[in-house]
Amino acid sequence: MTRFLRLLLLKSTALLAFAAFATLAAGDAYATRPEPEGFLLHCSGCHRADGRGIPGIAPDLRKIGPLLQTAAGRAYLGRVPGVAQAPVGDEELARLLNWVLSEIAGTPPDPLYTAREVKALRADPLRDPVAARRALPTPKP
Numbered sequence: 001m002t003r004f005l006r007l008l009l010l011k012s013t014a015l016l017a018f019a020a021f022a023t024l025a026a027g028d029a030y031a032t033r034p035e036p037e038g039f040l041l042h043c044s045g046c047h048r049a050d051g052r053g054i055p056g057i058a059p060d061l062r063k064i065g066p067l068l069q070t071a072a073g074r075a076y077l078g079r080v081p082g083v084a085q086a087p088v089g090d091e092e093l094a095r096l097l098n099w100v101l102s103e104i105a106g107t108p109p110d111p112l113y114t115a116r117e118v119k120a121l122r123a124d125p126l127r128d129p130v131a132a133r134r135a136l137p138t139p140k141p
């Protein structure tokens, strides 16, 4: 394992420990956070704080807007593991995904994702996200 990956793993572990503690402290199954905070806690470890990603590790979220142009692309965004398996409830995940698309990618979904839509998508997570991405008509930027 490279030094960088070890560091990333350590950072993620610390974040997860913090998230678990914060969740327990809140006495709720999932603590609800404002979107920018949720993004920092659950997504930025891989996608960086500004969403630009890490080449070869996690894609650039600033470029995901075109995926909304097809139903398959829209579904992919809710089924990709980092999204589907985020340790937040459906309502918070819908808000987080809408926030990422609006604020980081600059393309608010129309209509916005709802808790109901996200619940159905994350219940059907992608087994092979790389193949699923390649099969989409929108090429990877």
Ligand code: HEC
Residues within 6 Å of the ligand: 039, 042, 043, 044, 045, 046, 047, 057, 058, 059, 060, 061, 063, 064, 077, 080, 081, 082, 083, 086, 096, 097, 100, 129, 130, 133
């Ligand atoms: C452990 C690292 C990791 C975390 C944490 C993570 N992701 Fe990801 N994300 C990835 C990787 C790797 C991919 C590429 C697809 C794959 O292999 O899963 C990806 C793909 C994506 C995509 C599709 C982008 C594309 O162009 O195909 C979106 C959208 C996304 N992530 C959003 C999020 C959001 C929102 C969060 C936080 C709730 C998050 N991710 C958390 C690693 C992560």
